[in-house]
Amino acid sequence: MPYSKEQMAQRAAAEIPEGAIVNLGIGLPTLVADYLPAGHAWLHSENGLLGMGPFPYEGDEDPQLINAGKQTVTVLPGGSTFDSSQSFAMIRGGHVDLAFLGAMQVSAHGDLANWAVPGGKVMGVGGAMDLASGCRRVVAMMQHSTKDGEHKLVARCDYPLTAARVVARVITELGVFDPTPEGAFRVVELAPGVTREQVAAVTGAPLL
Amino acid sequence: MPYSKEQMAQRAAAEIPEGAIVNLGIGLPTLVADYLPAGHAWLHSENGLLGMGPFPYEGDEDPQLINAGKQTVTVLPGGSTFDSSQSFAMIRGGHVDLAFLGAMQVSAHGDLANWAVPGGKVMGVGGAMDLASGCRRVVAMMQHSTKDGEHKLVARCDYPLTAARVVARVITELGVFDPTPEGAFRVVELAPGVTREQVAAVTGAPLL
Amino acid sequence: MTASSTPAPSASGPSGPSGPPGLGRHRHKVVSSVTEALADLRDGMTIMVGGFGLTGNAEALIRGVVERGVRDLTLVSNNAGNLGKGLAQWLHAGIIRKVVCSYIGNNDDLHTRMASGEVKVEITPQGTLAERMRAAGAGIPAFFTPTGVGTVIAEGKEVREFDGRTYLMERALSADVALIRARKADQFGNLRFWRTARNFSPVMATEARLTIVGADELVDNGAIDPDDVHLPGIYVHRIVHVAEHENPFEYRTTRKRG
Amino acid sequence: MTASSTPAPSASGPSGPSGPPGLGRHRHKVVSSVTEALADLRDGMTIMVGGFGLTGNAEALIRGVVERGVRDLTLVSNNAGNLGKGLAQWLHAGIIRKVVCSYIGNNDDLHTRMASGEVKVEITPQGTLAERMRAAGAGIPAFFTPTGVGTVIAEGKEVREFDGRTYLMERALSADVALIRARKADQFGNLRFWRTARNFSPVMATEARLTIVGADELVDNGAIDPDDVHLPGIYVHRIVHVAEHENPFEYRTTRKRG
Numbered sequence: 001m002p003y004s005k006e007q008m009a010q011r012a013a014a015e016i017p018e019g020a021i022v023n024l025g026i027g028l029p030t031l032v033a034d035y036l037p038a039g040h041a042w043l044h045s046e047n048g049l050l051g052m053g054p055f056p057y058e059g060d061e062d063p064q065l066i067n068a069g070k071q072t073v074t075v076l077p078g079g080s081t082f083d084s085s086q087s088f089a090m091i092r093g094g095h096v097d098l099a100f101l102g103a104m105q106v107s108a109h110g111d112l113a114n115w116a117v118p119g120g121k122v123m124g125v126g127g128a129m130d131l132a133s134g135c136r137r138v139v140a141m142m143q144h145s146t147k148d149g150e151h152k153l154v155a156r157c158d159y160p161l162t163a164a165r166v167v168a169r170v171i172t173e174l175g176v177f178d179p180t181p182e183g184a185f186r187v188v189e190l191a192p193g194v195t196r197e198q199v200a201a202v203t204g205a206p207l208l
Numbered sequence: 209m210p211y212s213k214e215q216m217a218q219r220a221a222a223e224i225p226e227g228a229i230v231n232l233g234i235g236l237p238t239l240v241a242d243y244l245p246a247g248h249a250w251l252h253s254e255n256g257l258l259g260m261g262p263f264p265y266e267g268d269e270d271p272q273l274i275n276a277g278k279q280t281v282t283v284l285p286g287g288s289t290f291d292s293s294q295s296f297a298m299i300r301g302g303h304v305d306l307a308f309l310g311a312m313q314v315s316a317h318g319d320l321a322n323w324a325v326p327g328g329k330v331m332g333v334g335g336a337m338d339l340a341s342g343c344r345r346v347v348a349m350m351q352h353s354t355k356d357g358e359h360k361l362v363a364r365c366d367y368p369l370t371a372a373r374v375v376a377r378v379i380t381e382l383g384v385f386d387p388t389p390e391g392a393f394r395v396v397e398l399a400p401g402v403t404r405e406q407v408a409a410v411t412g413a414p415l416l
Numbered sequence: 417m418t419a420s421s422t423p424a425p426s427a428s429g430p431s432g433p434s435g436p437p438g439l440g441r442h443r444h445k446v447v448s449s450v451t452e453a454l455a456d457l458r459d460g461m462t463i464m465v466g467g468f469g470l471t472g473n474a475e476a477l478i479r480g481v482v483e484r485g486v487r488d489l490t491l492v493s494n495n496a497g498n499l500g501k502g503l504a505q506w507l508h509a510g511i512i513r514k515v516v517c518s519y520i521g522n523n524d525d526l527h528t529r530m531a532s533g534e535v536k537v538e539i540t541p542q543g544t545l546a547e548r549m550r551a552a553g554a555g556i557p558a559f560f561t562p563t564g565v566g567t568v569i570a571e572g573k574e575v576r577e578f579d580g581r582t583y584l585m586e587r588a589l590s591a592d593v594a595l596i597r598a599r600k601a602d603q604f605g606n607l608r609f610w611r612t613a614r615n616f617s618p619v620m621a622t623e624a625r626l627t628i629v630g631a632d633e634l635v636d637n638g639a640i641d642p643d644d645v646h647l648p649g650i651y652v653h654r655i656v657h658v659a660e661h662e663n664p665f666e667y668r669t670t671r672k673r674g
Numbered sequence: 675m676t677a678s679s680t681p682a683p684s685a686s687g688p689s690g691p692s693g694p695p696g697l698g699r700h701r702h703k704v705v706s707s708v709t710e711a712l713a714d715l716r717d718g719m720t721i722m723v724g725g726f727g728l729t730g731n732a733e734a735l736i737r738g739v740v741e742r743g744v745r746d747l748t749l750v751s752n753n754a755g756n757l758g759k760g761l762a763q764w765l766h767a768g769i770i771r772k773v774v775c776s777y778i779g780n781n782d783d784l785h786t787r788m789a790s791g792e793v794k795v796e797i798t799p800q801g802t803l804a805e806r807m808r809a810a811g812a813g814i815p816a817f818f819t820p821t822g823v824g825t826v827i828a829e830g831k832e833v834r835e836f837d838g839r840t841y842l843m844e845r846a847l848s849a850d851v852a853l854i855r856a857r858k859a860d861q862f863g864n865l866r867f868w869r870t871a872r873n874f875s876p877v878m879a880t881e882a883r884l885t886i887v888g889a890d891e892l893v894d895n896g897a898i899d900p901d902d903v904h905l906p907g908i909y910v911h912r913i914v915h916v917a918e919h920e921n922p923f924e925y926r927t928t929r930k931r932g
Contacts, residue, residue, distance in 0.1 A: 019701030021908055042700055042862070042908070046542065047468045048612050050906050051862070058670045063471060063663040064613040070469040070498075070666035077896025078862040080903035081611050083646075084468075084494070085550040085619040088543030092563060092813035093880065095908050097697040111566075121527060122539065124519035129569065130543030133562045134813055137697060164566035227443030229650055250442055250604070250650075254800065255726045256870050258648050259604070266928045271729060271921040272871040278727040278756075278924035285638025286604040288645035289869050291904075292726075292752070293808040293877040296801030300555035300821060301622065303650050305439040319824075329785060330797065332777035337827065338801030341820045342555055345439060372824035547812070554805070557836035559817040578815035578845075587836075611901065643869065644902060 002173035003191045008141060010035045012100055012171050015139055017041075020097040021050070021090075023131055025114075026069045028141045029100035042078075044096050046127040048087045051079025068127065091127070092134040099135035101128065103142040103170070105157040108205035110167040110179035112140060113159035125162070132163035144172035144202055151204030153177065153185060174199050177207075184208045210381035211399045216349060218243045220308055220379050223347055225249075228305040229258070229298075231339055234277045236349045237308035250286075252304050254335040256295045259287025276335065299335070300342040307343035309336065311350040311378070313365040316413035318375040318387035320348060321367035333370070340371035352380035352410055359412030361385065361393060382407050385415075392416045445605050446634065446655045450480035453628050453656040457481065457593060460513075462490040464549070464624055465503060466596040466617030469495050469666045472609070473502045474597035474630040476658040481595070487511040492591055494542060494616055498523050501664050507535070516589070518542035541569060544586055546619055552588035553622025553651075560585055594624030597658075598647075601631035602638070605652025606645040614646065621651040630658040703863050704892065704913045708738035711886050711914040715739065715851060718771075720748040722807070722882055723761060724854035724875030727753050727924045730867070731760045732855035732888040734916040739853070745769040750849055752800060752874055756781045759922050765793070774847070776800035799827060802844055804877055810846035811880025811909075818843055852882030855916075856905075859889035860896070863910025864903040872904065879909040888916040 003011060005028060013035035016022055020041045024032050033043060033054070043052040045067040052067060053074035061072040075081070090096055105113040112132050115125045132138055142152055153170060169188070170177045176188040177199075184206040187196060200207050211219060213236060221243035224230055228249045232240050241251060241262070251260040253275040260275060261282035269280040283289070298304055313321040320340050323333045340346055350360055361378060378385045383398040385407075392414040395404060408415055447453045454477065457463070463481070467473040481489075482505055489512050496515045497504030506512050507525040514536040520526050529535040540548070541563050551559055560583035564570050574585040596617035598607040607629065609617060621627040634657040705711050712735065715721075721739070725731040739747075740763055747770050754773045755762030764770050765783040772794040778784050787793040798806070799821050809817055818841035822828050832843040854875035857868040865887065867875060879885040892915040 017696075017698030019698040021700055041698075044908070045612075047471075048615050049900075050908055051900070055669045055671045057673045061665065061668055061670055062611065063665045063668075065611040066468070066471050066666070068468075070471070071669040072665065072667070073669075075611070075900045077894070078860055078864065078907065079900045080864055080898075080906040081609075081614060081900045082903075082906060083609075083614050083618040084542070084546040084616045086906075088546050089808075089812035089880065090906075090908055092543050092547070092561065093811045094813060095811075095880075097699075122530070122537070123521055124517060124539050125541050125569070126519040126521075127542040129541040129563045129567065133565070134543070161567045163563075225438075225440030227440040229442055249440075252650075253870075255729075256873050257642075258650055259642070263927045263929045265931050269923065269926055269928060270869065271923045273869040274726070274729050274924070276726075278729070279927040280923065280925070281927075283642045283869070285636070286602055286606060286649065287642045288606055288640075288648040289642045289867075289872060290645075290648060291867075291872050291876040292800070292804040292874045294648075296804050297550075297554035297622065298648075298650055300801050300805070300819065301553045302555060303553075303622075305441075330788070330795070331779055332775060332797050333799050333827070334777040334779075335800040337799040337821045337825065341823070342801070369825045371821075547814075551817070556805070556817050556819060557839070557841060559809070559814050561814060581815070583815055608901070614901075643866070643872075643904075646901075 103140040154204035362412035472613030548589035552590035605649030730871030806847035810848035863907030
């Protein structure tokens with residue numbers, strides 16, 4: 001049975017060693033925070049916050065304390081605020097250990113496409129390219145196929161790239177897969193009851 | 209009668225418009241502060257201080273509050289402290305209006321040599337190159353000749369350069385002189401009783 | 417001995433009501449109205465505006481620019497308003513010719529004007545945007561970054577390898593004017609910001625030729641300890657006290673007390 | 675569902691007594707002695723040390739390095755001690771092979787060893803030194819600056835024109851270890867500095883693979899307001915509380931009360 005979104009988030013949380021600095025992208029990655037024990041890791045938000053806490057209690061919302069998704073959040077003891085150039089210096093300088101990013105396509109070499117659909121509305125790239133190029137380890141979280149059944153784990157991305165050869169690991173509802181220099185996805189684990197054959201049928205690149 | 213050092217400092221102070229940000233180099237330029245009315249200008253010290261005040265009263269010295277000459281100083285209301293990269297971003301980004309720098313040689317094109325004597329002990333360059341290249345206006349303060357009677361206002365510097373074509377004005381004991389693109393010193397004013405001929409005799413480049 | 421004259425003003429730096437152009441800009445920065453603060457704005461200027469989405473916006477200054485009546489502006493901002501608020505007012509007023517930003521998202525005001533060709537949009541990665549500003553403020557004309565290598569962002573840019581990794585060369589980005597909001601300002605323009613309202617404001621201030629601050633609170637020099645200044649006043653040229661703020665929420669998310 | 679394993683540690687980042695190498699370095703940073711703080715130092719390392727002259731020196735850590743017994747060090751510091759104090763102790767102990775600094779002045783300990791060839795010295799303009807560190811910390815391998823154009827500093831460096839002005843290309847500068855002093859540290863390593871003792875310490879912390887802090891005062895997380903942090907703990911790896919300081923004066927200048 002494939003992972004639910006919550007199980008994907010829980011599985012992603014297990015990737016995070018104690019004492020890591022972690023940036024969670026917008027969307028699915030945001031759920032990862034719900035599965036982190038208190039004090040386990042430090043959440044970085046690229047709009048200028050390290051030590052991000054959970055959503056505020058009702059009535060405590062501060063419109064000037066938000067995450068990169070513009071949601072109201074809190075700051076934990078030991079947290080700090082800083083400007084955008086400092087925040088991206090952290091990201092681009094390799095000081096953020098792990099980024100969990102949503103993805104439209106990931107290639108078997110680790111190329112990431114997550115910011116634009118060919119011919120679609122231009123949404124802008126935000127901090128995605130900086131996070132993908134700068135963080136020490138990038139984990140993509142995505143559905144294994146599009147709603148129309150097209151492959152999203154592919155031999156080569158045909159969507160505009162976010163960054164080349166940066167994704168270390170992909171978490172989908174079918175399991176966990178690592179891009180490799182050989183251009184194949186290594187099967188790290190499968191969701192309960194999911195078979196290699198099922199995965200191979202919906203993956204646009206060889207499995208290892 | 210040539211200017212005394214104190215008169216040179218006083219003359220230099222008259223170069224400073226109200227509301228300017230000013231960096232005073234080590235040595236003679238340090239004296240300029242004595243001739244600035246309170247609140248007239250803001251003194252920047254490249255070790256990380258803006259709004260530098262006078263020396264502390266006896267007993268108030270703080271070994272962690274110093275100027276770039278490593279002398280104990282104070283900080284005025286409205287002052288701020290910051291790190292070296294921020295401090296030099298101010299200098300290099302053109303935010304410091306005026307630098308007064310000591311000089312060994314200044315050429316008639318405005319080249320500055322103030323950090324090393326050929327064959328002499330290597331003292332290091334400190335912030336001199338950054339100040340000379342980055343500040344919006346550079347004023348050199350120096351004796352007109354060496355103790356051995358050699359020219360210091362020259363057609364071309366033979367001492368190692370600090371920066372090329374940066375000096376806007378030179379203040380010596382004989383007067384005030386501006387380097388020009390034509391490679392001559394324009395006489396802005398002469399110390400009382402000093403003649404053009406006297407200056408010409410001790411200047412290694414034409415006068416305008 | 418008399419001083420012949422004060423030095424000639426340098427070519428750079430805009431003039432203004434509170435001082436001569438050039439070298440002596442750091443006095444009498446506090447003005448009494450938004451109108452006065454924005455007096456030096458001109459058609460065709462490049463204006464940077466702090467804020468991340470609707471957080472940290474200099475709301476009164478943004479409104480004031482519309483009232484000022486300038487147009488053909490190039491706007492540099494991480495976003496360009498959202499939900500019809502903030503910089504969306506400039507889009508509604510039709511005074512923007514071009515936007516340089518990192519993210520559009522569901523800003524339909526901008527999508528519509530991009531589609532019609534009324535407004536040109538240049539997308540820059542958010543970190544590259546911040547770093548280009550920081551470079552301009554620090555006197556660096558160009559630098560190398562891995563962000564954008566192998567993507568459309570690299571098109572037309574110089575690519576170069578250092579120690580086996582490939583980088584793009586990015587150029588500094590400066591503006592005529594920066595409009596920013598601070599929580600607290602003293603008379604010299606030393607600023608403090610609040611939480612994530614800080615974002616792009618300090619770095620924009622470092623590279624604009626004229627930095628205008630809307631300050632929630634105005635205090636005397638000395639009221640901010642030297643070690644507690646977020647942005648030194650050397651980067652600030654006009655200050656106006658703004659007492660009222662909308663402070664809109666973009667996505668108000670909470671948890672239940674439990 | 676069970677997690678298969680935590681990810682393999684990345685290649686970068688030194689190991690240490692307080693955590694595994696790699697991605698999870700930000701826990702248990704506070705150690706109980708200088709000896710423990712310096713346990714990862716090795717012969718031949720490049721070590722950056724904060725301070726401007728004798729101000730802001732991490733005195734206990736500087737002494738500790740001599741006691742640790744490492745040698746053949748490359749020292750990066752604005753000065754290299756003075757008046758026989760501070761980093762002059764490393765010169766006396768003969769553990770430095772090379773110094774990268776901006777200023778020597780009347781540091782006779784260094785002059786003597788330069789003259790004898792015992793220590794190589796590389797002079798870098800002070801602002802270029804700070805900017806090279808900042809670049810390394812921010813992932814920028816190279817940048818352009820006007821400082822040093824037309825001087826000996828330009829020798830062997832690429833020169834390039836942008837918009838009619840000539841610039842040098844300077845490379846990022848990083849170190850194995852940074853030793854810095856802070857006035858206050860919390861358990862995560864958020865730091866505050868005091869007055870001009872800040873100088874190079876924050877920027878060195880951003881680019882060293884291992885940043886070790888000697889803190890005058892150690893407080894709980896939360897004791898420093900998020901807006902009041904000078905250097906976020908992301909840049910800090912070891913913290914030791916140091917209660918006693920010499921805090922020498924280099925030039926004690928005063929005025930009379932009047």
